[in-house]
Amino acid sequence: MKFPGELLHVFDGGVWDEDQIAAIRPAPGEIEAVEFVEPADLPALMAPGDARRALSALRARISGAGPAFLEDGLPIAPSVLDSRRPAHGPSPSPLPFPPRPRPRGPHGPPVVGVAFAPDGRVLVLLDPERGAACLPGGTPVPADHADPETTLIREAREETAAELAGTRYLGYLSDPHEPCARVRYAAALTNLGPVPVDPSTGRTYVRILATPEQTLLFFDWGPSAAEQLQAVHQARVLLGIPKAAHQPVTELADSTSW
Structure with missing residues (x-):
């Protein structure tokens, strides 16, 4: 290679339904399995640089500013989400609308x-x-x-x-x-x-x-x-x-x- 490093791309694959997920066929001898995980868990599962790239891409998707250009997995022009780095993880599970009778705390519901x-x-x-x-x-x-x-x-x-x-x-x-x-x-x-x-x-x-x-x-x-x-x-x-x-x-x- 006549230049230091490599060019990597992260793409948004959209939202997949159950049929699309079931149709995944890992390449024999190259990929053993495919798993879906919470973004907040990526740093513990991936190499540090790849986790930075994936989370930077997710923040770019949320921010809506268009493609993000990264160096070593970090944006060259950081957005507010990059500087604050919000976590992406589970939150309270919802009950369906319309509302039903709701439990209350000692002074009323949160x-x-x-x-x-x-x-x-x-x-x-x-x-x-x-x-x-x-x-x-x-x-x-x-x-x-x-x-x-x-x-x-x-x-x-x-x-x-x-x-x-x-x-x-x-x-x-x-x-x-x-x-x-x-x-x-x-x-x-x-x-x-x-x-x-x-x-x-x-x-x-x-x-x-x-x-x-x-x-x-x-x-x-x-x-x-x-x-x-x-x-x-x-x-x-x-x-x-x-x-x-x-x-x-x-x-x-x-x-x-x-």
């Missing part, structure tokens, strides 16, 4: 919010230490008087200095780790203050805007993901917010008012 910016994108929070993605929300306190909307508004303000308006009930998700369900709401973002320290966790979350379709890619919402996405868009229409155009994920580091 609440999760889909907060829309005026351009139709959704506020997503990234844990600065683990890179894990989450939506605004949290656990009720006695001062919320078992009102989930009050919980959502308070939590969004404390976690990320977000002011919400026009809350719309969506449904709920079961939580496999807790004996409760998480109530889901949609709301409109009206204002973002300076990035705060969350008093309940001590973390300063990274705030990003992503389309609802991009947001799905941060979470494993299971078979009801399409129903959840439909419910989110129905709430968006009721809030009078347009559908977001496909665009790269962006960070909200400064105060913003709409």
Whole structure:
């Protein structure tokens, strides 16, 4: 070779159905088996450089900025997702819509919010230490008087200095780790203050805007993901917010008012 290194490509193969997966035939003597794994598990299963390439390709797919050019598995022009490196792993398994009677905690059910910016994108929070993605929300306190909307508004303000308006009930998700369900709401973002320290966790979350379709890619919402996405868009229409155009994920580091 007259040049150092090699050229490697990572392609998005789309979503395969059961018939396509069953039709896989590993080349005898070259490949023993094919396995599907969580992206978060790749660093433990692959060579470091290959894991970096695969995860960089996944972040490029989520961000929507187009092909990513890498050097040693890292982007030459990093996006906000590359600099924050969100984890991609399992999240609470969903219950189907429409909602059913839901279990409650001592002060009411935990609440999760889909907060829309005026351009139709959704506020997503990234844990600065683990890179894990989450939506605004949290656990009720006695001062919320078992009102989930009050919980959502308070939590969004404390976690990320977000002011919400026009809350719309969506449904709920079961939580496999807790004996409760998480109530889901949609709301409109009206204002973002300076990035705060969350008093309940001590973390300063990274705030990003992503389309609802991009947001799905941060979470494993299971078979009801399409129903959840439909419910989110129905709430968006009721809030009078347009559908977001496909665009790269962006960070909200400064105060913003709409």
